[in-house]
Amino acid sequence: MSILTYIFGWPLVAALLLVFVPRNYRVIIRAIALLATLTSAVLAVKMFMQYAGAPLDVDGYRFVQQIPWVESLGISYHVGVDGLNVGLILMGAIVAFAAACCSWEIKEHEKEFYILLLVMSGGILGAFASLDLFFFYFLHELALVPTFIMIGVWGRGERKNYATFQITLYLSLGALIALIGLIALYLQAGANTFDIPKLTEYIRQHPLSAHSQNFIFPLLLFGFGILVSLWPFHSWAPLGYSSAPSPTAMLHAGVLKKFGLYGLIRIALPLLPQAAQGWMQILAWLCLGNILYVGWVAMRQKDLNLLIGNSSVAHMGFIFLGIASLNLIGITGAEFIMVAHGFLAALTFALSGYIYQKTGTLQISELGGLCRQLRFIGTVLLMAAMAGCGLPGFANFVGEATVFFGAWTVFPLVTGLALWGALIIGAVYMTRAIRNALHGPLPDKWAGLADAASLWRKLPYALLLASLFVFGCFPRLLTEKITPDAQKIVSLAAPAEAAAKPSATMVAQAGLSPNRNPQSAIRN
């Protein structure tokens, strides 16, 4: 058995186990959930550490396991990691544990909540680990559906029902459009296999006709795009996240959303290279919609959670920009932001969930001076906001800087505008929110707020913040794993580009720049 099977298998097994635990054993239910997610997080860290030493299989994947499932259709259970998903699995497992820790805010129907949370965590980790198109989709769908139920049942705010309705409609539609694209891809390739490595190899030798590529690529781009809140299909995201219970928002914004991006990089780019090159120009302009338009919308928000939701949509724009640049630096940067943003989104939603839990409101005008009362939470929120603005020392900076280096050579105009969005707009809404929510005089009604007192309560926030620091100060941990496999993707997706610039040195420069003086970066 591959370690990957254990990483995503434990949460699913625990979910099954919880079905048989009586609902009044609350401590046991919570303990099982925490233990399962902790185990998978520890295993993921172990897998990440052992990555470099693990043997490669013929296709360049590690920790591989393959079991035939439906042979007549060429479906098999096939898991493995390479540089593209190793970071995502690590991030997903840590976020899943943090989300389980933060679930103490759920007070009713706890059993069902933890079952759904575990299904969600196990499903999405499995989707990232999967090297079979069918299971890739199957496990994501398994993780997606609990999201809707969780928002509908444990969600908050008056617009909960509308938010549930909207997110269900958008995401199911996106997932199904992507499914049609994937099935069409399988059928057009004619290799009678859902196995991603085999399919990639087969298509490299027998490329699809331009006609079928142009038919399938938009399906994948927009299907996955809807899942990732690509502008103009993003409107489900801010409202959905602000209505969701915070563990759900953490897992979805942090982990599930990366599925669509991962799908684009792993499947759409290398298998449909010709169409991909044609669509990248359009994608670059669409991503400006995310960065500038949604950033602008975020500036106008009066609710902290809607602001965070919009900023998370805006951050997706940088990833799309990295993908659109279709070169080694851009893709590496996109992969890096995917991991960094996973930690960041989970952290901010966890913090806003804490504040909501204590105050019952997230209207920024009603908050204020919270740093006096919530010293720990306030400080972490401040750091998270700074990470969101792209402050060096946090992982986001590395990713965003890398993406801009990559995109500059291809789309100078778009990159210029995006930079403006990243540096100015992001900084404006983040610092303004921080000033209004955390600083200034403390309203009398919040005088009795309690900070996260025990170590146990602080753990999820500290864990996520620490991860952002670690990858911010030592980006090489991730970039050296991503680069060789990003190179493979680029050489498949844009052969001319790859031949012209074997630019690993540039990645090193871009990715490692904050590493030269990490101490000063943190002090800033």
Add this chain to the structure above:
Amino acid sequence: MNASLTTLEVCVIALGIVLMLADFFATAERKRFLGYAAIAALTGLLLISFSGNGVCSLTGTAFNGTFIEDALAVYFKRFFLVAAILVLFMSGEFSDRIAGGISEYYSLIIFALAGMCFAASANDFAMLFVSIELITITFYVLTSFQRGRLISLEAGVKYLILGALSSAFLVFGIALVWGTTGKLNFTELASVAAQFETNKLFLIGVLFVLVGLGFKIAAVPFQIWAPDVYQGAPTPTTAFLAVGSKAAGFVLLLRVLFTALPAVTRHWADLLIVISGITILYGNLCALPQRNLKRLLGYSSIAHAGYLLLGVAALSVSGQAALLYYLAGYLFTVVAAFLVICVVMRHLDNEDISALAGLNQRSPLLAATMTFAMVSLAGIPPMAGFFGKFLLLKAVIQQGAVNHGYYCLAFTALAGVVISLYYYFGVIRAIYWSKNAPDLSPIPLSGPVKFSVCVCIAGMFWLGLFPSVVLDLATEAAKSLGI
């Protein structure tokens, strides 16, 4: 001439007659056990059929080619046996609500089963008509079996009138086909049908046959009876109607379209695409506002007829195999849902969704069963419904390169799936998260109910997680259609 091929059917009919005779000798409180005797007998037949030896595994034709025993027929006969066994379990639970003669109820189910088995083997228009009438006429009685309930009688009358009308179309269509070609046998018809491709009378005849079959499967525009009959009929009848009768309609449709008239079917892809698309949209959209659970499942069954028609419209072996696979998943799913309705709504006049409130506290097993059934109907992994829909979509998209209408059909099916999430989740929501449950008393479950519920759950998961066994059987069965 191999009459021993019909052993299964003969055994089933004999069982029905024995049950009726046994009724004379059984005391009132023992009558419930007649059902278990019938279940035991059918299980025996099922096991013999799976054991792969003896008379039940012969293949060939009998009665001058009017009766055919091939992989497709065997697949459907096993399907019908499983359906009948589960429905008999449900009827045992329902027996206290049937005033007159539970043993007649059992034997009518057995006779309907015989009709379905003949339908699975029909290779001739005469056999087709006889088997359909055997099914439909028993269902007229089964539907209106609760004589004291007005709604049950109303359902019976509606089903009778529309059923008779569709039979008239069917027999008229058969007459026109026979009048133009002089053939009734499917195999013979296939060899001459190409000459009549442009003969208007012949084509009208085929169209009328399709009308009759469309009624059986509740495809738009012949769906109008389904919600009323589903709502009014006794719950086990509804379940058998939803599973058995629909599957019988599909096996006949497959035989007529692909064995008898492949030459005509080839030109009718667009018609099938349109019917399938409209059926999906109609069923799903009309299910949205429903509050009565049986009526909701009635509309949902129309929608599922549409999904199943995807497999027919694809005009390919993989489409037919997907259809057969989907039916197998649908069997466990629908029977599970109706079992829960049958047990939970025992004392209620109307099956309003609100009656499910607090079910997770009253009976966790039933709550889980209903949830799994809804999740499977909605086509969400890891249940049977997901893999079935995946296969159907794959079959349809496969044909998209030939005719772009198939892409539109795939997107229509996708829209239907998204719409259906709303009402299926509504049911789940009512079970787990209703605020004010009127009644929180635990629901006692009898052993047979527990057993049949577990079989259904196991079936849904097994088909969803380990599809290869049934898929191989379905593919083999589809190949025997000869397209």
